Amino acid sequence: MEKIYRVLYCSRNCMEGSPEHQLNEVRNILASSRKNNVAVGITGALLFNREMFAQVLEGPLEQVQATFERIQPDLRHTDVTVLENGFVEARDFPEWSMAFAGATEAHFAEFEGSETNTAKTEAAEQIGALLRSLVVQEDAYV
Amino acid sequence: MVSTSDPLVPYKSGDLTELLKDHLTGIGNRKYFELKFEESMTVNSSSGFETTVLLLDLDRFKAVNDSLGHAAGDALLCLVTARMSNLLGPGHTLARLGGDEFGIICGSYDSAKQLAGRLIEVVQRPYLVEGSAVNIGLSIGLAASPSDGNTRSELMKRADLALYEAKAQGRNRFVCFSADMEVQAKELRTLETELRKALLLKQFELQFRPQVDVQTRQLRVLEAGIHWRHPRRGLLHADVFMPTAETIGIVASIGEWILSQACREVAQWPRHVTVAVSLSATHFNSPRLVGVIEQALERNHISGEQLELEVTEDILLRDGASVRQVLAKLRAMGVKVAIDGFGSGIASLSQMVGFPLDKIKIDRTLVEESHAGVSERAIVRAIAALGEGLGITTLAAGVSTPEHLSRIRLDGCSSVQGYLTSKAVSAADLRSAVETLIDKQPEQEAQS
Numbered sequence: 001m002e003k004i005y006r007v008l009y010c011s012r013n014c015m016e017g018s019p020e021h022q023l024n025e026v027r028n029i030l031a032s033s034r035k036n037n038v039a040v041g042i043t044g045a046l047l048f049n050r051e052m053f054a055q056v057l058e059g060p061l062e063q064v065q066a067t068f069e070r071i072q073p074d075l076r077h078t079d080v081t082v083l084e085n086g087f088v089e090a091r092d093f094p095e096w097s098m099a100f101a102g103a104t105e106a107h108f109a110e111f112e113g114s115e116t117n118t119a120k121t122e123a124a125e126q127i128g129a130l131l132r133s134l135v136v137q138e139d140a141y142v
Numbered sequence: 143m144v145s146t147s148d149p150l151v152p153y154k155s156g157d158l159t160e161l162l163k164d165h166l167t168g169i170g171n172r173k174y175f176e177l178k179f180e181e182s183m184t185v186n187s188s189s190g191f192e193t194t195v196l197l198l199d200l201d202r203f204k205a206v207n208d209s210l211g212h213a214a215g216d217a218l219l220c221l222v223t224a225r226m227s228n229l230l231g232p233g234h235t236l237a238r239l240g241g242d243e244f245g246i247i248c249g250s251y252d253s254a255k256q257l258a259g260r261l262i263e264v265v266q267r268p269y270l271v272e273g274s275a276v277n278i279g280l281s282i283g284l285a286a287s288p289s290d291g292n293t294r295s296e297l298m299k300r301a302d303l304a305l306y307e308a309k310a311q312g313r314n315r316f317v318c319f320s321a322d323m324e325v326q327a328k329e330l331r332t333l334e335t336e337l338r339k340a341l342l343l344k345q346f347e348l349q350f351r352p353q354v355d356v357q358t359r360q361l362r363v364l365e366a367g368i369h370w371r372h373p374r375r376g377l378l379h380a381d382v383f384m385p386t387a388e389t390i391g392i393v394a395s396i397g398e399w400i401l402s403q404a405c406r407e408v409a410q411w412p413r414h415v416t417v418a419v420s421l422s423a424t425h426f427n428s429p430r431l432v433g434v435i436e437q438a439l440e441r442n443h444i445s446g447e448q449l450e451l452e453v454t455e456d457i458l459l460r461d462g463a464s465v466r467q468v469l470a471k472l473r474a475m476g477v478k479v480a481i482d483g484f485g486s487g488i489a490s491l492s493q494m495v496g497f498p499l500d501k502i503k504i505d506r507t508l509v510e511e512s513h514a515g516v517s518e519r520a521i522v523r524a525i526a527a528l529g530e531g532l533g534i535t536t537l538a539a540g541v542s543t544p545e546h547l548s549r550i551r552l553d554g555c556s557s558v559q560g561y562l563t564s565k566a567v568s569a570a571d572l573r574s575a576v577e578t579l580i581d582k583q584p585e586q587e588a589q590s
Contacts, residue, residue: 007270065270069221072267073228075260080267082275 004091005061007068008084008127010054011077019050025076026100033067034097042067043093045127047101053077054101056127058091092126101127164238166216167223175237175245179294182235182247183287193247194254194286197301198226198261200242201279201313206271214271218278221269229260251286251318258282258316266314279314281305290319303327333386336372341392341399345371348403349566353418353537353559356551363450364411365418365559366404367566368396388424397425398434405438407569408448420452420482423460432471439475446476450501453479455487458497469498480537485521495532502529504555506540519553526554 015022026048037043042059055071057064072080093099162174170178179195186193200222207215219242226244230236234257235247248254265280283305285297300319306327308317340346350364370378387393400419408417425431439446451472458465458481469479480501481494485508494502504525508518522538529536538550541560550558 005273007275009268061273065273068270069224072269073225073264075263078263082268082270085270085275086273 002060004058004088005064006056006058006084006086006088006092007064007082008054008056009068009080009082010052011081012079013048013051013053013076014078015076022050029076030098030100036067036070037097040067043091043096043098045093045096045099045101047127054127056092058088058093061087099126167220167238169223169227170235170237172237172239172245175235175239175247176294178235178237179245179247179297182249183292183294186249187287187292192250192286192288193297194249194251194284195297195301196246196248196254196258196261196316197239197283197298197305198244198246199281199305199309200265201281201309203242203278206276206278210272210274210276214274214276218269218271218276221271222265222278225264226261229257229264231257251284251289254284254286255316255318258284262314262316281308281313282316283308283319284316285319300324330386333383334390337370337383337386337390338392340370340372341395344399345373346396346399346403347371347377347568348400348407349568350407350417350572351559351566352564353557354563356547356556356558361415362557363416363418364408364572365420365452366400366407367420368400384422388422393422394425394428394430397422397428398430401434402438402441403569405442405444405449407572409442409444411448411572413448416448416450416478418450418452418480420454421457423454423457426453426457426465426468432468435472435477436475446472447478450478450480452482452503454482455484455494459493466497473498480535485525495528499534501535501537501557503537503539503559506560509538509550510540510542519549522550522555523553526556529556530554 013022015025026046030046033046037059040059040063042057042063044056044058046056047054057067059067162170162177164171179193183193185191203215203218206218219238223236223238223244226236226246230246231248231253233249237245239245246254246257248257262280262282265278269276269278283301283303285291285300285304287297290300291297300323303323304317304319307323308315311317347369348366349369350366352361353363353365354360355362368380368384370380370383372378384393384396387396404417404419408415411417421431435449439449472479478500479498480503481497481499482503483505484494484502486505502525504522508522526536528534535557536555537557537559538553538555539559541547541550541558541562543562546560547558547562
């Protein structure tokens with residue numbers, strides 16, 4: 001089996017304009033990333049709110065690195081921080097070319113609709129769990 | 143085939159020949175950069191437009207190369223090149239000038255500044271290289287014609303000065319050339335040359351600052367400080383030239399001169415007065431240190447007890463084991479060791495107790511009346527109590543008034559230094575000063 005490399009990063013949202021406009025942008029991001037990801041065997045999830053992006057990319061090392069690099073220069077976000085990177089046992093999002101873990105704030109939520117609520121919750125929980133597991137690991141060192 | 147007799151032909155034709163290409167990143171090399179720069183200046187100046195040059199240097203690239211290897215370093219250079227290329231507009235030329243240095247030629251100064259800001263923003267974002275997450279930064283210096291010069295070499299020199307300034311200001315930023323940078327650089331060059339000469343011609347002199355026992359008011363120690371008798375500028379304080387001495391690598395030589403002079407002076411003083419010399423980190427780490435001290439003691443027929451070396455806490459904390467070795471050798475010779483500026487840095491009391499010390503000099507920021515408050519006074523009392531318990535002298539630096547002195551006495555410090563107990567004096571004035579500073583000889587001395 002091929003080795004799976006995973007990166008989790010957070011960044012600050014730099015997009016301006018109405019929630020509606022911003023969500024549209026996110027839909028564009030999702031659409032293009034899904035198209036690209038399917039072709040190169042990448043799966044993952046994207047969490048978005050007014051303040052932050054958090055994204056998981058998982059797949060073959062070369063492809064994850066290339067995808068990560070393509071995302072970096074995007075001026076719609078800034079203060080990019082890699083929270084976790086390395087090889088993992090298995091994919092966390094095997095079913096998703098890019099799961100949308102949702103926009104957590106209510107006034108963003110009403111403009112959503114591209115995902116079923118269940119799927120969104122699941123993805124959010126998983127990305128949340130990943131973030132939590134990192135926090136727990138950090139705590140273990142203290 | 144393209145004729146290479148005209149160097150401009152290859153890139154006019156749209157592709158880079160082997161001679162003008164950086165083979166790692168695929169962009170132009172230094173030669174290409176120079177040609178484009180020249181061409182751009184010719185075209186722009188004849189039509190009245192600006193040409194701006196940006197010199198770029200990656201911050202912390204060497205650390206990546208060292209920790210992840212050269213292959214990862216090369217991969218990173220390619221990623222950086224691609225990120226930067228994406229931000230270029232029409233008429234911008236990016237080239238790799240060598241190592242982790244890049245150059246960009248563009249038109250108006252304003253658009254160049256905008257570009258510089260974007261480059262820094264994007265280059266500092268993380269990279270994934272061979273599975274590792276890597277962060278670097280970018281420093282940029284800018285200069286433009288006609289405002290900053292009219293020739294390529296002039297602009298390159300000035301953009302380089304601006305780059306140097308960007309790094310000095312803390313890296314990961316861009317700085318535009320200004321005329322004062324050139325003045326400063328020239329002054330620095332002059333200072334460097336004169337400083338080397340000063341070392342050879344021995345234009346230095348020592349001044350001494352007394353340390354006095356709080357209880358008996360007796361002079362205990364004269365602390366040596368170096369000054370430079372500059373032929374044009376007069377007497378210069380160490381702060382003015384020692385940082386430069388550090389950068390040009392002569393700080394240990396100056397330190398050796400101070401040691402030998404201090405030992406020569408102390409040989410002529412009353413036996414109970416010690417000379418103190420502060421050591422820079424560079425000098426402390428010099429493998430010659432112990433030998434030089436041995437020699438200075440021997441040559442002047444003085445015992446180690448008459449010499450006190452002051453070290454800063456960061457010297458002690460840097461490398462415990464080898465520092466301990468040096469300290470042990472010095473103390474075996476009878477030389478006393480004092481920690482300088484204690485309480486101003488990060489060292490804790492418990493860390494300091496681990497080192498063989500004879501004296502703790504409490505930093506003036508904890509002592510001086512102008513800014514030392516209740517909590518500072520509590521710290522001073524704690525250090526003084528610790529010193530007393532361990533049999534270590536505690537000295538309060540920066541004591542300036544009689545009231546201040548009595549407060550310090552209450553706080554438990556055993557020695558003071560400051561203007562109250564006389565200003566620094568030159569070696570020439572020292573003889574008479576020593577007489578007046580010694581209120582009375584210590585009991586033992588008077589009896590012997």
